[in-house]
Amino acid sequence: MSVDDHAGDDDLAGFEERVAYWREHADRMPDEEVIEWTFAWDLWGRDEQRAPKGDWTTWLLIGGRGSGKTRAGAEWVRELATGERPVSPIALVGETMAEARAVMVEGVSGLKAIHPYNEAPRYEASAERLVWSNGAVALLMPANDPERFRGPQFAAAWCDELGCGAVDKGPNAPNAFGDPKSAEDKRPPFSSGAPDPLIQRQMLRACHQYWREAGAHNPVSGIYGAPMLDAERIYLWCWDARPYPAFPGMPDIWSDAANYDTGHWLNGRLGAASAEELLAAMADEFGVPVEAIDIRAPMVHGLGIEAVTSLRDASAGLVEALGLSVRDGEAGIVWRAGDTRSVVEMAHADLVAGEGAIVSRKRGDWAERAGRLTLSYSDRDRDYQTATALAVAPKGERYAGAEMGLVLDPADAGGVAEAMLRAMRRGEDGLEFALPPSMLALEAGDMVAVEGQADGPFVIGTVRDGAVRQVSALAFGGTINGVAGTAERRMPQISPPIAATPLITIAHLPAGDGGTELVAAAMCDPWPGPISLRETETGTELARLAGAGTLGVLAQPLAAGPSGIWDRAGGIVLSLYGGHLASAAPQAVLAASNRVAVETDAGHWELVGFEQAELIEASTYRLTGLLRGQDGTRAGEASAGNRVLVLNGSCVRFAVPQSALGDTRTLLAYAGPRDAEGTALGVDVDIGTALPLAPMHLRAVRDGSGDIALSWIRRGRVGGNGWTYGDIPLDVVPEHYRVCIFDGGTAVRVEDVGAAGWTYSAADQTADFGGPAGGFSFTVQQVSPVLGAGLAAQGVYP
Numbered sequence: 001m002s003v004d005d006h007a008g009d010d011d012l013a014g015f016e017e018r019v020a021y022w023r024e025h026a027d028r029m030p031d032e033e034v035i036e037w038t039f040a041w042d043l044w045g046r047d048e049q050r051a052p053k054g055d056w057t058t059w060l061l062i063g064g065r066g067s068g069k070t071r072a073g074a075e076w077v078r079e080l081a082t083g084e085r086p087v088s089p090i091a092l093v094g095e096t097m098a099e100a101r102a103v104m105v106e107g108v109s110g111l112k113a114i115h116p117y118n119e120a121p122r123y124e125a126s127a128e129r130l131v132w133s134n135g136a137v138a139l140l141m142p143a144n145d146p147e148r149f150r151g152p153q154f155a156a157a158w159c160d161e162l163g164c165g166a167v168d169k170g171p172n173a174p175n176a177f178g179d180p181k182s183a184e185d186k187r188p189p190f191s192s193g194a195p196d197p198l199i200q201r202q203m204l205r206a207c208h209q210y211w212r213e214a215g216a217h218n219p220v221s222g223i224y225g226a227p228m229l230d231a232e233r234i235y236l237w238c239w240d241a242r243p244y245p246a247f248p249g250m251p252d253i254w255s256d257a258a259n260y261d262t263g264h265w266l267n268g269r270l271g272a273a274s275a276e277e278l279l280a281a282m283a284d285e286f287g288v289p290v291e292a293i294d295i296r297a298p299m300v301h302g303l304g305i306e307a308v309t310s311l312r313d314a315s316a317g318l319v320e321a322l323g324l325s326v327r328d329g330e331a332g333i334v335w336r337a338g339d340t341r342s343v344v345e346m347a348h349a350d351l352v353a354g355e356g357a358i359v360s361r362k363r364g365d366w367a368e369r370a371g372r373l374t375l376s377y378s379d380r381d382r383d384y385q386t387a388t389a390l391a392v393a394p395k396g397e398r399y400a401g402a403e404m405g406l407v408l409d410p411a412d413a414g415g416v417a418e419a420m421l422r423a424m425r426r427g428e429d430g431l432e433f434a435l436p437p438s439m440l441a442l443e444a445g446d447m448v449a450v451e452g453q454a455d456g457p458f459v460i461g462t463v464r465d466g467a468v469r470q471v472s473a474l475a476f477g478g479t480i481n482g483v484a485g486t487a488e489r490r491m492p493q494i495s496p497p498i499a500a501t502p503l504i505t506i507a508h509l510p511a512g513d514g515g516t517e518l519v520a521a522a523m524c525d526p527w528p529g530p531i532s533l534r535e536t537e538t539g540t541e542l543a544r545l546a547g548a549g550t551l552g553v554l555a556q557p558l559a560a561g562p563s564g565i566w567d568r569a570g571g572i573v574l575s576l577y578g579g580h581l582a583s584a585a586p587q588a589v590l591a592a593s594n595r596v597a598v599e600t601d602a603g604h605w606e607l608v609g610f611e612q613a614e615l616i617e618a619s620t621y622r623l624t625g626l627l628r629g630q631d632g633t634r635a636g637e638a639s640a641g642n643r644v645l646v647l648n649g650s651c652v653r654f655a656v657p658q659s660a661l662g663d664t665r666t667l668l669a670y671a672g673p674r675d676a677e678g679t680a681l682g683v684d685v686d687i688g689t690a691l692p693l694a695p696m697h698l699r700a701v702r703d704g705s706g707d708i709a710l711s712w713i714r715r716g717r718v719g720g721n722g723w724t725y726g727d728i729p730l731d732v733v734p735e736h737y738r739v740c741i742f743d744g745g746t747a748v749r750v751e752d753v754g755a756a757g758w759t760y761s762a763a764d765q766t767a768d769f770g771g772p773a774g775g776f777s778f779t780v781q782q783v784s785p786v787l788g789a790g791l792a793a794q795g796v797y798p
Contacts, residue, residue, distance in 0.1 A: 039116050041075045051076050052228065054221060060229050071109035078114055081121070081136035088136040091154040095177070096184055097128065097142040105130060105140070143175030145186065162207060163237030166200040166269070167262035168192045174203065178262045181255075195261040195411065197269050197299045204236060237264060244268030245381060252547075261411075272299040275322050279315060279335055286311040289332030296322045296337050298415060301380050302407030317404035321375075321416050323423050325445030325459065336445030338459045338476050343447045351450075354434030354468050359450060364428030371396025373424065375417040378407040391417035393425060400424060429475035431458050434468040442469075447476060500528040502671050503577065505551050505645045506683045507597040507605040510632045511655060514718040514731060516690045518683060519597065521549025521651045522669075523578055529672030533652075536666045536680070543652040550579035550646035555620055558598060558638040563629030572598070572608065572623040573616070574644045581613035581621050581646065589627060595647040596623070600636035604686045607633040607647075632693055632717050634791070658786065662687035692731055692782035692790030693717060695756070700797035706762035706772055708797060710739065712780050714756050736783040740792075741768060741776055748776075752783070773797065 049072035051059055059076075061069050080087035092111075094100025105111050105123060111130060112120050121130040121138070130138040141148055164174040165188070172188035179185050187193050211218055212231040220227050244267040248257035273281070276293040278300050283290045288311050305314050312326075319326060324335045351358050371393050379387035384407060391414070402420060406413075431453060435442065442448070447457045458473035502524035511517040522531050522545045531545040556573040574596075584594045589609045597605045611625025629635035645651070656665075665685050668678035695712035702708045716731045739758050741749040748768040751758060765773040779792040 039114065041078075041114070045072070045075060049075070051079075052221070058229065060234070068109070070103060070107060071114065074104065074109055074111050074114050077111060077138060081132050081138065082119070082134065086132070086134050086136040088138075089152070089154055090136070090138040091141050091152070092130075092138050093141045093143055095143050095175070097140060097145075100140045100142065101128075111138070142184075145184075162204070162234065163264045164200045164203040165262055165264050166195060166197040168194045168196045168199070170196065170199050171203040177264070179256065179259050193262065196297070197272065198274055198295075198297050200264075201269070201272070201274060201299065202295065208234060236266060238266035239264045241267060249381065269299070272301045275300060275318060275324075278303060278318065282311060282315055283333065286314075291329035291332040291334045293335045294324065294337040294339075296324070298408065298412035300406055300408065302378065302384075304378065304405035304407070306405070317402075318406065320402075321404050321406060321420060323419060325461065327444040334443075334445070338445070338447050338457075340447065340457060340476070343449050343457045344442065345449050345451075347451045350435070350439070352434050352436050352468050354470055356432075358433060359453065360432040361453065362430045362432075369393075369396040369425050369428060370398045370400040370421060372398075373400045373402060373417055373421040375413060375420065376401070376403045377413045377416075378405075379410060379413075380407050381410070387413070389413035389417040391421040393421055396425065426475040429455060431473045431475075432471065433473075434470055436468065437465075439469065442471070448473060500524050500526060500671060501679065502528060502531060502669070503551060504531070504545075504669055504679075504681060505549075505643050506667075506681065507599070507645050508656070508683065508685055508689050509597060509605055509607060510689055510717055511653075512718075515658070516656045516661070516685075517653045518656055518665075518685075519645065519647065519651050519653050520545065521551060521645055523548045523551050524671070525578070527672075528674065531672065532670040533654075533681075534668045534670065534678070536668055539668075542654045542667070545650070545652055547650050548578065549650040550576060550581075550648060552576035552619075552644045552646075554598065554638055554640050554642045554644060557640050558642075560637050561626065561628045561635060563635040564627075567626040567628055568624070570624075570626055570628075572596070572610065572626065573620065574623070575620045576644075576646075577619070579646065581623070583612045584610075586611055586625070589625070592630075595630065597645040597647060598638050599642040599644070600634070600638045601642070602634075602636050603684060604634055604636070604688055605645075606635055606638070607631050632720075634688065656685055656690075658690070660685050661690050661787070687787065688791065691787055692784050693720075694791040694793035695737070695780050695782065696793065698778075698780060698793055698795030700760075700778070700795060702798075706765070708760040708765070708773065709757065710760060710778065710780075710795070711757045712737075712793065712795075714782065732782065732784040732786075734785075736785070738781045738783050738789050740779045740781075742778060743769065743776060 046068070049061075049068050061072055077090055077092070080090060092100055092104045094104055101123075103110060107113065112123070115121065119133070121132045121136075123130055128140045130140075139152065139154075141152075164170045165176060165178060167176075167178060167188065169188045169191040170176075172190060173186070176186035176188050177184065178187055178193070208231060211227075211229050211234065214220070214227070218227045218229055242254065247254050247267065248260035251257040274295055276295045279293050280290055282303075300318070303314075303318060318324075319335065322337065324337050327334050327336070348358070373391045375389045375391070376386060377389065378384045387410065389410065400421070402417075404416075406416070408416065431450065433450065442460060442463070444460050444463060446460050448460065449456045450458070455475055457476050459476050460471055460473045462472045464470040502522040504520065504522040506518050506520045508516060509519050520533060520543060525548075527548055532541050533543045533545070534541050552574050554573070555575045558572055559570065561567045561570045581594075588594070589611050592609070594610050594613075596608050596610065598608055600606050606628065607630040608623075609627035609630055610623035612623065614622045614624070616622050663685055665683045667681045667683060669681055670676075670678045693715040695714055697713045699711045700708050701711075714728070714730075714735075716728045718731060719729045735754055735756075737753050737756070737758075739749075739751045739753060740747050741751075741760065749764065760773070762772060765771070769776075775797060777794060777796050779794050781792045782790040784790060
């Protein structure tokens with residue numbers, strides 16, 4: 001049985017027969033026949049993967065992930081390029097040049113993979129094209145660079161999906177993808193780059209309507225009795241399906257959230273409608289025929305109707321917001337918007353004498369014109385809560401308000417408010433005149449310019465027919481401008497269905513300005529929402545925890561270790577309640593990366609840097625390559641079970657006033673909006689964290705006269721890590737040290753000195769020890785005039 005025996009055998013029984021034959025005979029076939037069977041698309045392709053029969057110009061292939069769309073397209077191109085009459089050149093259009101090559105050419109279902117090795121086309125990277133041995137050529141084309149399509153002529157093209165960006169003039173280049181962070185950032189020709197979700201919707205609606213209509217552009221097949229393109233099976237390209245409003249409302253999770261407003265995403269937009277769609281749907285519900293509706297921005301996400309009402313009253317807010325005029329047409333109601341491109345020029349000779357003057361103009365007092373307008377609307381980004389948008393004019397003292405019941409995005413609401421204020425101010429400029437019955441073509445909503453009347457054009461508001469046509473018109477206030485900038489998105493706070501008590505850890509650590517601060521983090525599953533830390537007495541909010549931190553406990557005791565140098569021998573074993581740790585380069589650790597705060601047995605917190613993080617059990621890490629006692633903290637021992645806090649972006653910091661040092665500070669933690677009572681937290685604010693640091697490099701040397709010179713080097717909490725020439729700045733002024741001499745464990749002398757050195761004279765030694773001191777220990781402390789003696793450094797003589 002050969003391949004030709006099954007050519008054109010498309011039914012399921014024939015396919016199963018081929019599979020059975022292949023399984024039985026493949027291992028005994030010659031190599032040439034195996035290759036022939038492997039690459040015979042006529043045998044293995046499904047019916048829906050094969051190009052339609054008949055004379056057609058466009059083939060739309062619709063399918064989910066893994067359905068074989070890429071393989072079908074590649075096999076179609078292979079058939080065109082290698083047939084008896086090769087078709088060339090062919091366009092291979094992908095989103096980007098890299099994607100076109102990776103998917104269409106070199107992918108597992110790409111053109112190189114579906115050819116036998118000796119028939120595969122040659123890829124010429126310099127020309128970005130594929131060349132077959134018979135001379136047929138396929139050029140790779142990036143959809144995000146529409147200018148590259150100018151010039152080349154193609155006999156066939158393999159393209160991908162239907163979509164459009166929500167950006168000004170998006171249909172000018174539906175394949176332009178805006179991303180300021182990317183080198184492939186593109187905008188449609190003549191686009192301002194402003195968000196425009198309405199133009200995206202209108203483009204997709206136009207494509208659907210085009211293919212739904214019967215005609216020569218979408219002929220019905222005489223073979224399978226259906227249109228060439230089934231409009232019910234058109235699928236749209238929308239980048240991805242991340243859930244709205246989490247995307248784009250959480251930019252801390254998705255760094256491309258800013259691209260949503262002008263991107264191809266449909267998440268969060270399919271439930272909206274244009275004003276035309278909304279008015280048409282309302283008219284249909286009320287049973288009112290519609291003749292025409294002009295389309296105007298913005299996108300509307302909903303309209304609140306609070307009582308049984310008429311279509312006129314229900315639509316009044318929307319009509320006013322969009323600046324539409326309403327009239328009865330021959331076939332039904334007409335909603336029209338002013339169009340400055342269709343202005344009827346009228347001379348005085350065109351007007352007739354009516355009840356009064358031929359032209360009468362009324363203008364309001366500029367001092368009484370509205371200068372501010374507040375629009376109330378429902379903000380869908382905040383669970384449809386009521387919000388306001390304010391529009392301000394350069395002149396005008398009067399305040400105006402409007403409640404439309406519309407559901408809008410904040411940026412669109414600002415545009416509507418500005419348009420309404422502009423229309424309100426221009427609308428106080430009115431014009432009345434009369435027309436002859438011969439000018440019946442002019443109706444409400446038409447725009448006219450009257451000879452001798454400045455500040456036009458004017459929009460006809462009402463027409464009263466009689467012996468003459470009495471017309472009232474108002475100065476045109478313009479339409480809604482494009483949204484120049486998008487307001488920051490505000491995610492609604494979603495509370496868990498159950499009350500949750502979070503675990504909160506607060507560490508008292510030195511601050512960079514020489515004072516101290518409390519560093520707090522919390523964790524809870526489910527997360528209850530922002531956790532507010534407040535003063536117990538006043539209720540003042542000190543900090544707000546927006547997300548879960550990384551907390552844990554020591555799994556093994558931590559021994560004392562060297563401070564300020566690499567500890568390669570020691571390690572920390574800790575267990576985390578959640579989150580992960582990662583290793584870092586030594587330079588990064590020296591630059592303050594990978595910091596954990598460990599609660600010591602003495603009650604204070606030690607800040608430790610680590611180089612290596614090794615996962616040894618579930619949620620348990622061994623940290624090595626340590627830097628102990630960082631940022632002026634005191635290195636000490638810590639028992640298993642002591643708390644650990646990982647310093648990262650989830651932590652919050654707030655300063656500790658000097659008056660609170662040495663006390664226990666009580667805070668109230670409110671876990672999300674459901675927590676009305678709060679939980680009391682006691683935080684020990686150890687004064688030792690703020691005391692002056694202990695001096696370093698203590699020395700004691702006896703000279704020829706018997707005096708012993710004691711010396712040391714001062715340390716500081718501010719500027720102590722600088723590498724510039726000279727001494728570090730003073731933490732406390734004046735410079736003051738306290739030196740204590742000990743005989744065993746008993747202090748025999750205490751001296752206060754004003755410099756980093758002191759001479760222990762032979763006479764003082766005789767007074768303290770009865771003769772020259774043979775050996776003693778001593779301590780040196782910096783002294784603060786406010787906090788007192790600082791941390792002590794210990795030295796020994798000799």
